[in-house]
Amino acid sequence: MTQPSSDLQTAIHPQPVSKSATVAKSLAYAESLCRTNGVRLTPIRRRVLEALHKAKRPLGAYDLADVLSPQGRRMAPITVYRALDFLIEQGLAHRLSSLNAYTASSQASDGHGSSALLICEGCGDVREVILPELSDALSSLHKTHAFSPHAKVLELTGRCIHC
Numbered sequence: 597m598t599q600p601s602s603d604l605q606t607a608i609h610p611q612p613v614s615k616s617a618t619v620a621k622s623l624a625y626a627e628s629l630c631r632t633n634g635v636r637l638t639p640i641r642r643r644v645l646e647a648l649h650k651a652k653r654p655l656g657a658y659d660l661a662d663v664l665s666p667q668g669r670r671m672a673p674i675t676v677y678r679a680l681d682f683l684i685e686q687g688l689a690h691r692l693s694s695l696n697a698y699t700a701s702s703q704a705s706d707g708h709g710s711s712a713l714l715i716c717e718g719c720g721d722v723r724e725v726i727l728p729e730l731s732d733a734l735s736s737l738h739k740t741h742a743f744s745p746h747a748k749v750l751e752l753t754g755r756c757i758h759c
Contacts, residue, residue, distance in 0.1 A: 619649045622700065626688050633686065640671075644679040645700060648689055653720035654697035692722065694751050702726070710734055710748040718759025 626645055630637040637645070643664055648655065655663070657676045665671045680698055683689035690699050690713060699713070702724045710730040714723045730750060738744050 619646060622649050626686075629686060629688070635682075635686065638679075640675060641679045641682055644676060645683055645688055648683075648698060648700035651699070654692050654695050654699045654715075654722055656697045660698070690724070690749055692751060694753060699724075710750070712750045712752055714756070715751060715753045716756040716759055717753055718755050721756055721758075723756075 623642065623646060626642070627637050644660060647660055647663055657673055657680060660680075661671045661673045661676045664676070680689060680691070684691060684698075688701050690701055690711070691697075692699060692713060692715065694715065699722045701711070710727060712725045712727055712730060714725060716722070731748070734745060734748055
């Protein structure tokens, strides 16, 4: 198999100590959450989550398969998809429908609130914002229109202040 492209290599960048500490804290939180929920954060699930936390931009499942594979042997995409499905179910990751890509969830979201994902079209940065007002609006939508959404994530595309 081929090596991941240089673009994919730059998606995962060397981590400064502070970023590494944040990733370690997020992984510890994920372990704790999984134990509380009675599920396992297997080594593959953990590697996928870690790659999402370290990525500079959202990654597709095939990008993750390339990045996570040992040299010369690509991880099966179905394995990555299964890990991503688990992480989303646990509130540890988000699927960005508009990009057909995935990003790690912030610890603050804890799966109980509603999030807005602010996607910069310039630099590709994705920022998750927890909005109690969005939760209230979705509750109102449910009551007023008898509609129960299964996903409570709003994707907004635009330009960040840096772009």
